[in-house]
Amino acid sequence: MGNLTGKTALVTGSSRGIGRAIAERLGREGALVAVHYSTGADAAEQVVESIEKEGGRAFAVKAELGVPGDADTLFGGLEPRLKDRTGTTDLNILVNNAGVMAMGAPEEVTPDMFDRMIAVNAKAPFFIVQRALRLIPDGGRIINISSGLTRVASPDQVAYGMAKGALEQIALHFSRHLGKRRITVNSVAPGSTDNGSALFQISEVRETLSQLSTFGEVAEPAAVADVVAFLASEDARWITGAFIDASGGTLLG
Template identity: 80%
Template sequence: MGRLTGKTALVTGSSRGIGRAIAEKLGREGALVAVHYANGANSAEEVVAAVEGDGGRAFAVRAELGVPGDVDTLFEGLAAGLEERTGSADLDILVNNAGLMAMGAPEEVTPDMFDRMMAVNAKAPFFIVQRALATLRDGGRVINISSGLTRVANPDQVTYGMTKGALEQIALHFSRHLGPRRITVNTVAPGSTDNGGELFKIPEVREALSKLSTFGEVGDPAAVADVVAFLASDDARWVTGAFIDATGGTLLG
């Protein structure tokens, strides 16, 4: 019996990287996990299989975020999957992990690029939380995955940092709004974390990124997932509106 046995969870952007690690961790803790993806159905099904291989339960849900009708599509698929397996569309845990990152000098940022990143990283999570309020059980959990880049300066990622800063406001304000329902809302901020991308396979790049952490290594998605699982559990019932630094000491200066 895990800490989340009997709970239901939605993890957006969970077909790879940190999202995948979170989905698999919540599954091992006993939650029924909805594995959301926008592209890459095969990868999402691999996550479902991994959860089931560990004795858990999961199903995949597809919805492209940042486009008209995105939240409707997501919650229609979520409701169908939950009702099929539990007889109810009630949700206990919502993890807003999906995000879009683009790098470039501030002079290179276009209005279209700015709008797209804001739509995926900030607007979609806001309306996902808003929509979830109707089915999120009292005592539920909302966990937003932000970034250490809201606390340090990197001009090449100014737009990304702005969108994640906006995302963090959800925890600040919704935690107060949802307190009477005992729903906690928190932010987890990873640092440089190996998401399986080609960038992390380049020795010189990996070495440079490792130096950002006080531990001298690139972050492991599983370490971030452990923090999320804690916040999703009853152990974190007295933590809400918090910014949790999961950067491996990158923000220590």
């Protein structure tokens, strides 16, 4: 019996990288996991299979984020699947992990690039939370995956850092709003984490990124997933509105 047995969870952007690790970790703890993806149905099904192979339960749900009606599309696919498997549409754990990043000098950021990062990284999570509150029972968990780039300067990622900074406001304000319902809302900020990108296979790049952490390593997604699993558990019931530094010491200065 895991810490989350009998719970349900939605992890956005969980067909790969940190999202996949979070989905698999919550699955191992006993939660029924909705594996969300925008593209890459095969990858999402692989995550479902991985969770089921370890004795967990999961299903995939597709919805493009950052477009009009994205939250309604997401929950339109989620709710009947929850109902079929549990008899209710209760959603105990929401993890807003999906995000997009674009790198380039500040002078190169276009309005379309900026709008896209705000739409996916900040606007979509806000309305997903808003929509999810119809389903989340008292004592639920909302966990948003932010970034260490809201605390350290990286001019090539200024728009991304701005969008993630906006995301963090959800934890600050919704935690106060939902306190009477014992719903906790927190932000988790990873640092350099191997998300499966080819970039991390380039030895020079990996070495440079590893030096950002006080441990001298690039994080594996499981390191972040473990933090999320703790926040999703009953042990974290007294933590809300928090910014959790999961950057491996990158933000120490």
